[in-house]
Amino acid sequence: MPQESYPYAVGRVRAVEERLLDGSRWARLRELDEHDAVRYLAEAGYGANAAGSEPEDLIEAELLRAREFVEEVTPDKRLSDLFLLRVDAHNLKVLLKSRLLGAEGGALLLPGGGFEPAALAQAVESGDFSALPAAMQAPLAQAWELAGAKEGGSAPEISALCDRAVFAHAFSVLKGARGQSGAELRAYFVVQVDFLNVLSVVRARRLGYTEKELAPMLLSGGSHAAQELQAALAAEGRELAGLLAKGPAAEAIAAALEGASGADATEVERRMDRELLRLARERKYESFSMGPIVGYLLAREAEAKALRVFFAARRAGVEPAAPDLYV
Amino acid sequence: MTTGTIIALVGAALATILAGIGSAYGVRITGQATAGVCAEKPELFGKLLVIEALPGTQGIYGFLTSVLIMLRIGLLGGSPAELTLAQGWSFFAAAMPVTIVGIISAIYQGKTAVSAIHMAAKDPSTSAKGITMAAMVETYAILSLLVSVLLLFGIPV
8 A cells, every 4th residue: 555654664674675686696697597597586585476487487486576576665656657557558558459349359458557447448549548647648549540440550659659648647746846866767768769760760761761650659758859850861970979878878878879780779778777777776865755766766676687598698608797786 | 830930841742752752763764674574583592682673762851851840940849939030041051962863863873773673684793893883873862961950050040
């Protein structure tokens, strides 16, 4: 049950932070093969109550536990729910794309979001999004129309509309959030939108999109104007960083675009994850803000991503990259 | 009862009220932090109890000052002195250091203690360091108590 005290919430977070995989645990993990790594994680209490013994079962169970924990301790559910929107966006994409393809996507829905999967499924089934926040309704209605169209329905466009819906909701909540926590969280979401827009530009360049094709993929609320992002489509490789390195994450964006591999989507994604984790890490020692609470959730999500990469690398027989750690 | 006596009594009352409010706030937030940590690690209660209690001392200093004022003006004996206006204001002024520093230092000490509790939650071996950090704030409350007491005993009645 949510409660009101930041000292209480941060106290609980501090006490459970030691369950995060730290440098020594990662070092041990990297010495093990897949089977032993799963056993090591299970013995360390990672993914307790998992439905199965596959790595993904453990990861999903631990993520769900972290999300439920944050739901339980948060002093401001409206703010902490913004960090569960990633799950809601996933569920909305699954449901709307299932409608587009005429397939059944129920098995792919994830628990632990801000909205019950059943409620989202019902909204998508009926096309009535009035039970969802006002800022989400228009983009989702548009995505629903697209998903129902016999021809012209585009999965990437549906994905972009779902992202637009969740970010519109996030910014509308943050507009009303007062104090330090509100300002810090706003900066976090601005950085995320900036990176996602840069990512859209990089992918659009690869796919040879026109400005008109790129426009629906862009999110609002970031540091770039839509025209700036569209103009970047035609820019020379070296000019790209100069055009897109803007806003609070300008340096990280520039570094991502100037990397050895040039404008590479994977590199942009990697830099985005690192920058978002750095922002979370900056606030981890505060005692009276949302920083450590959402930081814990983001750390769990980053850890899950790193574990997926680790197990994929093990299966491919290659050495996994060292993860960026929160602790 | 003279106006001077009433002013002295207002000073005595404020010392307990304001320093007490500061301590209540400080102990409230440290109590919440301790509760949060103990919800996950109940074995740390003993280590955190001292840190939790630290912001409570300002309330005691305020109470002590109030009692000293009452003693000095003979209120506890049942026959309070007929203080002049100057004497009344002198007692009021003597109560102010512990009153003002008490409320502010208790709040800040509470916040420092919360951080110390959070530090000890992650690494219980740092609890003694946490106590030291929070206790540093106490210095100024002790100094204000000392000044209040010296002033109180310097007022001729």
